[in-house]
Amino acid sequence: MERVKFVRQTIKEREFAYQVRKRVRAYFKDNNKSIYGNFNMYLKSVVILSIYLVPFIVLLTRPLSPWIALLLAVIMGIGEAGVGMSIMHDGVHHAYSSKKWVNDLASSTMFLLGSNIFNWKIQHNIKHHTFTNIYNYDPDISNLKIIRLCQYGPLKKYHRFQHIYAFPLYGLMTFSRLFGEIGVLLEYNKKGITREQNVNPTWQLLKLISIKIVYFAVILGLPLYFTDFTFWQIIIGFIVLHVTAGMIMSTVFQMAHVVEGTNQVITDKDHQIKNDWLVHQLNTTSDFGRKNGLFSWYIGGLDFQIEHHIFQNICHIHYPAIAGIIKTTAEEYGFTYNLKPNVFSALASHFRRLKELGNVKNPPATFANMASIN
Template identity: 70%
Template sequence: MENIKFRSDNDNEQKFAREVRKRVRSYFKDKNISIYGNFKMHLKTVIMLGAYLAPFIIILTIPLSPLAALGMVVLMGIGEAGIGMSVMHDGAHGSYSSKAWVNKLVASTMFLLGSNTINWKIQHNVNHHSFTNIFNYDTDISTISVIRLCEHAPLKKYHRYQHLYAFPLYGLMTFVRLFGEISVLLEYNRKGITKQQHADPTLEVVKLVITKVIYITLIIGLPLLLTDFAFWQILIGFFILHATAGMIMSTVFQMAHVVEGTYQPLPDEHNTIHNDWLVHQLLATSDFGRKNGLFSWYIGGLDFQIEHHLFQNVCHIHYPAIAPIIQTTAKEYGFNYNLKPTVFYALASHFRRLKELGRIEHNNKPEQHDYPVDSIQGI
């Protein structure tokens, strides 16, 4: 598939892109602070890892009733989602630390979840962040046929009810990744995408298979060996663990891109979208709440999704500070800053958008918008 070209002849868009980079860059320079994580980020890492590992250790070492064990499993799922959103995510983007080896180590926490980093970087860093909300390029909105997340995807009769069945299916997110990403990696290898990421295709397959064998052995084998729970009870716990994590992560991700007011353009006949890349990210993304306290801390600032997409190399702990800068600049240059006032408002907006996408077919004509690839590194 030919890569999309991002190009804008709109002087106002180019001025906005330059100015917002300048202002965000000046913020860090004037405050004399790093764009990377600090002690707060390191403490969060310990807490999130503890939230995932501590309940598992308790299950293995302390006799528990099935109900108490179920509570521990739910806590594990919350911890797993926290690691994915608040720890691994920044490491994979290289925003956790100025040291590459630290980012690689932190991104490798994905192995604790039975997954790997190469698939995530291709699917998320490359496909999603480079081509946000563009059908057939952003795999987050293009590959789930049972749920229609894009107005340019084929409309099926059963999509009419997707606003009712989508949320339970979101709980399958980590299952799909756990059991389906080997075939995804093989497809990346076949297309040469893995090599483009400077990774050895065969080695990555071997690493992924070994990771999954070790993960399944530990997460199912240890409870079977060290506890009195029956195999069927352990399997139920395994399902609840992943359903909890999947439901949390999928729902949070959808509230940032599949809500009212986020656009989903198509490239023109020359595979070009006519917007500056930063303007595209602004228009294809939404913030929600932004004053959510503990919840915002837990989800790794993903309620500041606009800030993340414009400056993905900035650690999420800085998003609350740079959000007003971006919002003010967008307003000055006449661009919409899509902010849903609360989490529940964003959930309702996603629900309405799902309902709309399940009933309305789009004309699939390219829109006149575009973005420059060289803008992807943010500041």
Template identity: 40%
Template sequence: MNTQAKIKFVAIDKTLFFPTLKRRVEQHFIENHKSRYGNHSMGFKTIVLLAAYILPFVAILLIAPPFWISVFLWLLMGAAISGIGMSVMHDANHGAFSKNPIVNKWLGFTICLAGAGVSNWKWQHNILHHTYTNVANVDEDIKDRGVIKLSPHEHVKPAHRFQWIYAFFFYGILTLYWVLLKDFIQYANFIKSGLNPQTKRENLQMLAGMILMKLVYFGIFFALPTLIFHIPFGSILAGFLVMHFSAGLILTVIFQLAHSVEGTQYPLPNAEGIIQKDWAVHQMETTVNFSPRNKWLSWYIGGLNFQIEHHLFPKICHIHYPAIAPIVRKTAKEFGLHYMEHQTFWLAVKSHIATLKRFGMPRFDEGIV
């Protein structure tokens, strides 16, 4: 059984912070006669982002524009698929886009537009990341992969001293790695996990569906342009890599700014697998907001600049985060909790770079390995 199946949050001192906060947030929706799900603006955003992803590819196929225009179109597709992931797929797979579970299910499959599997994403994000935020060796978002050190509890390697310089390159290959390898690695880990509720037949069906999805994905991006529209393979490959690099860079940076910055905690369970902390307090201590007044950024990244609100209420659609943020801030202050926030995007980036530098230097009690 894997470690995460044993870890529990058990507070030494019980707190009424989260019950109080939940009551106040629920009262906000009741008093304002609002649903916690999305509204028509979410439908409009979905159409815009899907169009920004699909139409440039159609133009590449039908018009065959000059290479420099094609590169711009591939970049636009990368930005669009990032927006779809953060603003549409993310809410849908949390059950927050619509009160209709069928709508959430099908919009959740928009992750396939990036060539990634929805089941594996839910496993990594909804379970491992949201439950065990910033817990080393469990939270996939900070897990040691040798090249980049995102936790103070991993060993320092010589290259880590320069990770604040090269990390952003590796961020750019994240989605490509996910499409080619990570889905299969996570599938194997899921099968071995103590949290796998599926039968052997269901696991095989999941694997078959994932392989079929990837065959269709690569067929659309490579077989269709080269065999049907006679576009040179090299041109398509270059554009495909540009799209994925831009998408990977955007997605990874946005998620890193919420947890891998100065001030966040990285707690470890004790020998009994217990983290002596209330779960909601743990979320407050491991999560940071950024650029809360930038409405354009918030629109594009699906409210992920309000990560505190998202981690406490993942089943509330992101369009409501700006309205409930003052409630969270006020309640946190009443209970003596620090509501962490960077006022601008660039302050958050600077904080992340400082964190990469700090994690890249060996502590006094450890050597470089």
């Protein structure tokens, strides 16, 4: 797998990294709190899972008009996104619980989305979290062609319209995973990444194919067997479900890294980034809002992305409490803490950034701009 070396440039980077970790640890110790989830997290999981599963059960057991069924598909999409952001995400980061089996159970909710845990761990936990906003290393900004999410990516003529067409395409996110991750896994197998993770490539491929078969048998087969809806009506509901979930998750993810004020970088010739890793996370990530209420609850605290990227092993229910510690420490050492006032300002910032990336050519590839600037 790719290797990047993060090299501190100043003493204050080391001191900031040390102090912010020390102060956050002290918060949990002084308040006698666990870094993992609690009863509120378990209750939340039940509610989120219900938003996804109850409409499906109703659809299978009650005679419904096509319009009511379509509404239930939208609600299922909202629930599916919630499962991914609020349950699976913490489980895969081993932040849901101190117990491995509970984390594994939370992670396994990925199967409800028709996807596998292994691919997500490689793409998200390892590649995205380690190499955040580094072009050609972070797949979240490097792999899309029709949408230019990084200033170092190739600029095409059609990109000047991407601020208009990007948002509808975000709805295809879960479709991309659903139908594309077998190809992604084959690529991981070919590059030896699967074996690097001590996983048998053949077994992992068979497991992924089995997940797909079971998922389609349930999500399409059961409505076809138990309801009077036609196959095409079921397909329409399936599309609505995934477009809803994909639109929500993609938009939330983009508001954390592809907004004004977040750095996008490339490595130098020695595969180095001239920053401490923790400072790099601070420079490439943005929070949005502090009082998003129900929305923050629903998206699993992903509006506190700085906290998540620096302390990904801490359950998201604690992010509001430690955000002030991180912000104060960052400003004390002269680092910018990128905070958008609310969801709408973050969305507007992402829109402007998309427009800018669709019209501005690549910056000169000199070593001076190959590392983030504090």
